[in-house]
Amino acid sequence: MLVFASYDNVLHAFARNKEVVHTYEGHKAKIHLLLPFGDHVISVDTTNVLIVWDIQSEEEYLQMDFDKAIFAVSAILHPSTYLNKILLGSEQGSLQLWNIKSNKLLYSFAGWGLGVTTLQQAPAVDVVAVGLVSGHIIVHNIKFDETLMKFQQDWGPITAISFRTDGHQVMAAGSTIGHIALWDLEEKKLISQMRNAHSTAIAGMSFVPGEPLLITNGADNAIRVWIFDGPGGTGRILRSRMGHSAPPTKIRYHGQNGEQILSAGQDGTLQSFSTVHERFNKSLGRGSINKKKSKRKGLQHDTMALPPITAFASEVARQNDWDGIVACHQGYITCTTWNYQKTSMGTHKLRPEAFSKNKPLDIYATAVDITSCGNFAVIGMSTGQVDVYNMQSGIHRGCYGKERAHEGAIRGVAVDGLNQLTITAGREGLIKFWKFKTKDLVHSTDLSSSPSGILLHRDSGILGIAFDDFGISVLDIETRKIVRRFSGHHGRINDMTFSPDGRWLITSSMDCTIKTWDLPSGCLIDCFLLDSAAVSITMSPTGDFLASSHVDELGIYLWSNRSLYSLVSLRPLPADYKPSMVMLPGTCPVQDVDAAGAEETCGEMIEYDSPEQLGEQLITLSLLPESRWKNLLNLDIIKKKNKPREPPKVPKSAPFFIPTVPGLIPRYAAPEQENDTQSKVVNLGVLAQKSDFYIHLEEALSTNEYTTPLNLLKDMGPSNIEIELRGLAPEGGGSMEVMLSFLRMIGMMLNKKYNFELAQAYLALFLKLHLKILSSEPRLLEEISRLSTQLEETWIHLQTLFNQSLCVLKYMKSALL
Secondary structure, three states: OEEEEEEOOEEEEEEOOOEEEEEEEOOOOOEEEEEEEOOEEEEEEOOOEEEEEEOOOOOEEEEEEOOOOOOOEEEEEOOOOOOOEEEEEEOOOOEEEEEOOOOEEEEEEOOOOOOEEEEEEOOOOOEEEEEEOOOEEEEEEOOOOEEEEEEEOOOOOEEEEEEOOOOOOEEEEEEOOOOEEEEEOOOOEEEEEEOOOOOOOEEEEEEOOOOOEEEEEEOOOEEEEEEOOOHHHOOEEEEEEEOOOOOEEEEEEEOOOOOEEEEEEOOOEEEEEEOOOHHHOEEEEEOEOOHHHHHHHOOOOOOOEOOOEEEEEEOOOOOOOOOOEEEEEOOOOOEEEEEOOOOEEEEEEEOOHHHOOOOOOOOOEEEEEEOOOOOEEEEEEOOOOEEEEEOOOOOEEEEOOOOOOOOOOEEEEEEOOOOOEEEEEEOOOEEEEEEOOOOOEEEEEEOOOOEEEEEEEOOOOEEEEEEOOOOEEEEEOOOOEEEEEEOOOOOOEEEEEEOOOOOEEEEEEOOOEEEEEEOOOOEEEEEEEOOOOEEEEEEOOOOOEEEEEEOOOOOEEEEEOHHHOOOOOOOOOOOOOOOOEOOOOOOOOOOOHHHHHHHHHHOOOOOOOOOOOOOOOOOOOOOOOHHHOOOHHHHHHHHHHHOOOOOOOOOOOOOOOOOEEOOOOOEEOOOOOOOOOOOOOOOHHHHOOOOHHHHHHHHHHHHOOOHHHHHHHHHOOHHHHHHHHHOOOHHHOOOHHHHHHHHHHHHHHHHHOOOHHHHHHHHHHHHHHHHHHHHHOHHHHHHHHHHHHHHHHHHHHHHHHHHHHHHHHHHHHHOOO
């Protein structure tokens, strides 16, 4: 149910390998031995204090102190079927059997005069295997204190022992140099050796109960499962999980799906880590001058191993056909190629022809890049020479410059996305642009300081340059000019990476900060402080993660991009901003309260209230929906369409006697028509009550303040607007002065250039309703003519802008650029 792990003098219990459920504090020194024991757990520290803890209550059940000079505890074991008893081994060689319930020493074993390194229970009851410092393994019966058998290994102290329980009488023993020996307990002889199972000491080893599977791990940051299914009893690797045994020096995302990270470490290996699942991890191996000789000599005596990789470049375009990775090594002139598909070192060694036979000590490769097509590798040297090689054949395809490209060492090389330009940076402070194919110099830019590295974002043509004086510049390769300058780091800039869209430049420095610069605004938008400086960083091509590797840290850490799934403020940070310390990402979900609070405060969004008009010279539309103003002119048509149909009328019945007109000639009398002389339309002029809109329009004649009546009109629906405008005429209960006031309100809207479409709609409806009155009234006519001039000026200006934009757009669509 629980996994126990100690760190320094504290012991933790994990549930589901994620959640810390118990913490045991009480040791004064570093814990170096652990033993789960039923409802208790036993821990021993380096000062020889043994504490028995109650797992649930986290209290001390028992504490035992041993004299380091007489009995320094070096191994601990609970013998099977021995109730409440533990067996302790010492550096002096003696063993003691204790009952921890009664706290009594039951028996002391004299030992063999050599320090005990490990104790392991054998499948048989009462039998224990004891590993000694000398490399001896003693199989001992602790019930009768008798030695049953003795084995010896010549590889130094025994570090771990395990027994097979699947029917084969085999014991495996690990050593400090990474070899494993397999012993036959029936024949009492060595069956086979598993050499270089790990590159460091075997730290732990255990056979799976009832299975021919052995699980081993070591300080080389690897855990391996070996299966014993072949002849001769030797094991082969079934599966493994491994990382770097020394901190990574360079990491880069491989491919465009953002699922693989290539990592080069100080241990000389190149590995691929998957961000999806660990089962997709793979190791491309260790660099070697001659792979066959290296295999023959083994890991310990390999003189052919190459130094650690300092820089590499990868491309997926032709990786199925030939090698897709090129790397340069620390202080080494030859660059190596690697094959991602075959997960191995490639076939070519790339070095200048002049040094094909002799190997100079002071000349080495400093920078590499691979073209986006995967066909060519560009390599920069410490002498200032820049060479091009073919990745398929490994043939030298030329160099830049007559003798060398730069006077000083090359600090960075890059090739653009279309293989048109090669960009090189030299220590003397020059950035040079070369034609990729003809190798001719196109342009040279003098920098303010010596560059320490460059990084090209191929999609946008933006080049990031880091300087030795801790500054950063951004150069546009189209115009070949510096477009941004950033300063703020107080230590050497270790690495840079761009976001996929090229908007952010993220930098890491020896001042233990990681900073994000926003290129469009030229501002620092994010900064956080770590307890360990980031040596290398890389941003996922999909933009979801930032990966980082750190000083003295074996792992690669992933940081999630919060802007993808939440609203994040990208406000510029103030000049005096002090970043807060952030813990490196881990699997434990416990979050630091202070850090969380600081993040919330920093990430608070200030709501921006957009003004009604951004500028007085800009023609601004209202925010009203179209239905409020677009149908004003068609209200009568809409009403007709929406009018319910009349039910069919019953025809009048004809009279029985048709009436005639008296006279000499008989004539039929015409049917009487119903003449309703009284009009049903009520004259509202007398009865109408003045509306708020009408009152405010009257007031505006004297105050010249038209904002309130306009706001009232904006809140109304189309039908109400029509009623209000009808009521402005004298027959509707209005007056000429109010109509004049309405026209002045429209004039004010056109002057201020806001609610532009409302002014047009309201004026159109007003003209439609009151055209007869307007034509007969000179004062209104004068106001209308003034409005007409105003409208024409505004529209001509707007139409010019529209035509200009449409012209540019048409040109961009049709012209051959």
